[in-house]
Amino acid sequence: MSVERINVELALLQEGGIDAEYFPDQNAVLYRSVPTAGAPLNLPAASHVAVPIPGGYPASAIDLGGLPVGSPLIGRAKGQPNGPVITIAGQQYQYISYHPYQNEGGVWDPSKHGFHTYYGWVLTWLNFLK
């Protein structure tokens, strides 16, 4: 895993005004205030999303999305709770089984994909709520 690589990827998003931060102790990236399609459903219109750094990254594809424990989006966004609960800055996050590179047709290419492009997958995920 390359700490420098992850920070470069997140800097690309930060230039575009996206609040994203790497937390090495939790082995995760946190996207803050990701917009959702929740407002018409009386659900949060935005949510923080934690994403784990996969083992062997960047050779391994990024996977999963973590929502705040207790979030009403859990069960409304696709996927089931999957994996550990982690704590970032005092907030617990439950990973959810969202797999863009297994189910969504994404083809992982470590030469051009990373946490900067995964943000787009997270946007798609939270734009589909039941």
Next chain:
Amino acid sequence: MEAKVAQKLHIFVNGIKYEDDRVKPQMNGGEIAALAEVPADQARVRYDTGPHHGEEIAADKTIDIHQADHFTVTRKEVQGGAY
């Protein structure tokens, strides 16, 4: 005397800056989606800034591009993961 250097036209799609030759003064929704590697027929493209914020841009609709415009590109469906 201070020389003015023309800034290359750039836009942001899903937070990522694009300023290569694919960014043009006029683009359609499909071309914007292509920057985010989403096929036009699977993409939902929306303005993320400006007076049209939130409005959807059809794949075949051509719009004027302004410097540092922001767009969101998502897919039309999520296949993976059961509820």
